[in-house]
Amino acid sequence: MQDIEVSVVIPTYNRSNLLRETLESLFAQTYSANKFEIIVCDDNSSDDTEEVVKGLMQNSQHNLRYIKVKSKIKGPGKVRNAGINHSVGKMIGFTDDDCVVSKNWIETAVDCFKKHKEICGVSGTVTTVGDCKNKKFTIARRVDILSDTGSYVTSTTFYKKDILLEVGLFDTDMRYWEDIELGWRVKKKGPILFEPSIHVNHKIHCASIISYLNHLKHIEYWVLMYSKHPEHMKDDKLILGHFFNKSPIYIISAFLCFSAFLLESKLFVLFSIITLITYLWAHVFVDKNLKKYPRRLILLPRYSITDIVKLTYSLKASIKYKCLVLF
Incomplete structure (x- = not known):
């Protein structure tokens, strides 16, 4: 040896x-x-x-x-x-x-x-x-x-x-x-x-839908990493310092839109437009591959569900580790 x-x-x-x-x-x-x-x-x-x-x-x-x-x-x-x-x-x-x-x-x-x-x-x-x-x-x-x-x-x-x-x-x-x-x-x-x-x-890993959603829980360990190495939040250029990607901005917009609808607020139309724009920004216009744009539009339900799950796990971890990082 x-x-x-x-x-x-x-x-x-x-x-x-x-x-x-x-x-x-x-x-x-x-x-x-x-x-x-x-x-x-x-x-x-x-x-x-x-x-x-x-x-x-x-x-x-x-x-x-x-x-x-x-x-x-x-x-x-x-x-x-x-x-x-x-x-x-x-x-x-x-x-x-x-x-x-x-x-x-x-x-x-x-x-x-x-x-x-x-x-x-x-x-x-x-x-x-x-x-x-x-x-x-x-x-x-x-x-x-x-x-x-x-x-x-x-x-x-x-x-x-x-x-x-x-x-x-x-x-x-x-x-x-x-x-x-x-x-x-x-x-x-x-x-x-x-x-x-x-x-x-x-x-490749072919995960069931339930398995895939459970896998998203691993995001909590990304938050733990940032809590151990807070300098990387700046190095990785998080959006507004706390958003790892664009998805949380889209989900927050969707939440405000839904709330305005329930409250019958005049802001519903405005939030609807903002939600559409943030979805396109987060999931559709992410590259120059025009052929994939229609499919990405159709996948709105899938992206929305996964984005909600990721945001929930990351928010939970942010509270646990006292380090605000949203996915």
Whole structure:
């Protein structure tokens, strides 16, 4: 294990079929097999994940390791932390059990660290593959990252291990978005390079409508992040300092319109016009793709429901964490 330079940490939970593809893409790396290890951190899965990984360990020449993490703490942060603590590489790479990494994924990351001594980390691009056309009553959840957004997801990010130990690893208070919060802390120590060729394909998630709406609850952790890092509210240029996007402005306008209607106020017409304008601003005229404008108009009920849910969760979190950020 003395030759190991890179440790790849993969958290997993009940996805043995997808995990196998992820591991096979790592087995096909152009980077020398004896210079990196793969650490599968199992969040106490109930499927055959353990059997699948241990079977691959017996039949593969790669440095594949398996850790079963039992903890009452929820979220992948504690699982990734276990992987970091068991790692031996000076560089830690992160990907997920629903990703397939490019063949030069590790090699390109290592080259970036060698060429840019000052960086603390390097991140790349994510492309969602697949669709939900054959699955009725589902909503596609995509993860597409094609440029440097300043949010470094653990689908395809590498950090220097000593920097991770210095900043305190993943924050286990963060059940979701813990990877982005970690990136914010790392950037205080030094730059994170964005290299597009460090690429992964991310499997699409086809969520049921109920599951999708429940997933929106994760917005609460964005508010928690801003409460921990209030300077990012200004850095991210929140609208009027507290609106993360345009959706809350539309919903507030719609609420005022509905209230004026119930009160039979003369302001109803004015608020109706404002509501229409804010909806177009938030959901229709968001780019120059004219072909999508009619569809976006028709999707008003869907957007309205999701916007109300997001605003409700973010308002609740804003009160809880005493930090006003509305989504």
